[in-house]
Amino acid sequence: MSAGNENGLTVLVDRLRRDRRRDPYAGRQAYSQATREVADRCARLIDASEAAVAVPVLRKAVDRMTTALMYMDSSSGSSATTSPI
Numbered sequence: 001m002s003a004g005n006e007n008g009l010t011v012l013v014d015r016l017r018r019d020r021r022r023d024p025y026a027g028r029q030a031y032s033q034a035t036r037e038v039a040d041r042c043a044r045l046i047d048a049s050e051a052a053v054a055v056p057v058l059r060k061a062v063d064r065m066t067t068a069l070m071y072m073d074s075s076s077g078s079s080a081t082t083s084p085i
Contacts, residue, residue, distance in 0.1 A: 012038050013061050018068035035065060 015034040038061050045054040 009038070009041055009057055012041070013057055013064065016061055016064035016068060018064075018071055020071040022071075031068070035061070 012034055016031070016038065018031070038057070042054040042058050042061075045051065045057075
């Protein structure tokens, strides 16, 4: 993978960071588009036998998405609180 492509992937993953002060509904389409693009690029890396490059990027992406979902989720959480798991 070239340095330019790797840098572009890093920029995409950086777009997955959300500001919790922001309206949870603002920018959802752009966020969704960025997540799909990260997934597509990482899938291409894995297909090209460059999983060693994709794995750390995917870890960072999952961490950022998990954090972002905490602020974008508007559910009441009632089903999560009643689940025994």
